[in-house]
Amino acid sequence: MDVKQKASGFAVLSAFALAVSKFTVGLMSGSMAVVSSGLDSLLDVFMSAMNFFAIRKAAQPADEGHPYGHAKAESIAGAIQAVVIIFTGGLIIYQAVQEFLYNHGILYSVLDMGVMGLSLTFSLVISLVLKTVGRRTGSNALKADALHYASDLYSNSAAILAIFLTYYTGKSFFDITFAICTGLIIMFSATKILREGISGLMDSRIPKHLEDEIESILGEMSFPYAGYHKLRTRFSGNEKYVDFHLLTCRELKVDEAHELAHRVEDRIKARISTIDVVIHLEPCTYECQLTEMTCFLIRTRGKRPR
Template identity: 60%
Template structure:
């Protein structure tokens, strides 16, 4: 089991424990803010489980029916998750309004506050780990998961604030208000995940930071390279696909030109992980005689 799968499995177990604790506290106290936070954690279980399956599929090598691999499964999982999360956020807001109109009583205990404080710490730890591994492996699924767990920090903080205000004022308005805020936070995080997933499915280019690193590598090329043009890129899960036209000195033999492009591909792949590079060779634009004495590239080498 690779590190992305292990990290996703860790998130599933932690979120399941958190969801159980929150539901127990919420049902005991009648707090809609705590119950909504529990629903949010239950969503985390669903998201992490889907990511676990999606990552397992995405790491499979290319086959006869998927020549570019299965990386887009991660993007598809992110889009599916976002719609479920959007619906859950709407349900929380609706239930909060319904409970406010019913004017139901809410009661808290020290145990309730302790469980919510513990869940706040858990959410922070899980979010940091997912985000770190997501960046290290460039996994869209883990980054989306980390974003949702980060929103849990706000939802848990909102639930704790609601508990304190309701306990000291006796007004259930605060509990229901913060439950609604949790619902809005969930919807907001779903929107970001949806955007990220759709961009991946629509072959959006690689991030600017990676493109800058790529151009720095290409910028260090010297004779017999005259530069590049028609650079294109796209993402598929955590894999990056790049192709461009490489201008080479006209006096090169085909075998030498091939070796040169092969060396450039290896240089790029060694510096940028999970990168597939395709280079099309073209003769350089200088119309000089094909000798060392007159070659413009050879003179500047």
Template identity: 30%
Template structure:
């Protein structure tokens, strides 16, 4: 990621804090107006957004620090720590919702000022939906695990709000107040599912998960197209660490090839891979002819 991309990620992380406070405030007002346990559950989930917004701001700044003596590969994985923590917070929010909702299932009550409360909560959902889309798109564009996890969580918050609104409308139209706490329990189940997804994805990054099969095929294609003079490539490995992708492989060259010529091929390959996969760090081990090449083959000059 270039300097402009880093600035955009930090700016979005900073803006996320007042947005999270504003949305939580609206939902708390909606709960205060109506007394709805479902709206309280929605507000409780938004409190997680506030904590996550502060965490994302800190982690984004930390992850963009340059490599140093103690962290020669950089600090990129800090974003995954943020995402895992956010996933855990989502699960905690779901458990709090269940704690608030279950007693109300056995003692439901009709809502106060339901129309005003629903209108306020709907406004909060619209703000959340727009902001979640911005964060998810930015997270994908800049390969920021923290922004993407934050956006996915906020989008699950939007789904929660829509479910709550449907349940409260049913409670109002039918007169059955039990729809309110029941919807809160359903909301908690959805939040648990979303939290599990965030945790699973982030743990994959911490465990040095490889790039997707589509990205790997693109890297192989670039290598094949930009390695004239080489005889073969093997042991291609990739791993992701936040915005950075690490690519390594062995390049087999003729035994008589000059070091400078092999170096030129490596430079050409590094540039080509970084063009198709921005933010990648490429390591190439050059081997003389005679080593057994396997796996990916590149065209020789005669074959080209």
């Protein structure tokens, strides 16, 4: 089990423990803020479990039916997460409105505060773990899950504040208001998750700073490298793909040009993780004296074809 699967498994177990405690306390006290937070934690269990299996699927190597691998499984998981999160946020708001209309009584105890305080701490820890591993591995599924748990920080904080205000004022208005805020926060966070999931499915380009890194690597190459053009990038899950036409001195032999392409590929992979590089070789058509000096002068004058 790799680090991504361990992080996802940790999130599943933690969210399950929180969901059980929140539902138990919330149903005992009648607090919609606590129950809504418990529903959110139950959703976390489902989402993190789905991420766990999506990450396992994405880690499988390419096969005959999937020659480009299974990396998009993470993007699919992210998109599904977003849809379910939006639905859950709407459900929380609906329940809060129903509570306001029928004006059910709410009984709070010190246990309410304890459970929500524990939830706040766990949400912070889980979010930091997932965010750290997601950034290190480039996993969109983990980064989306981290964003979801980050939204829990706001919803749990709102629930604690609602408990405090309702307990000391006796007004259930605070509980209902913060439950609605929780639903809105959840729905808002889902929009970013949905965009990232769809981007992964639509073969969007990799982040600009990574493209700049690739161009920087190409710019460092020396003769008989002569330039490049038709650079394209995309990402699928946490996998990144780049292809471009590599221009070489037209005097190079095929095996020499092939060796040069390998050096370029190795340099890119050494500086950017989980990237697949495809290079199409082309002879440079620019007229020069076929020497390193004249090629360098042409390139530094900004005449290098790209």
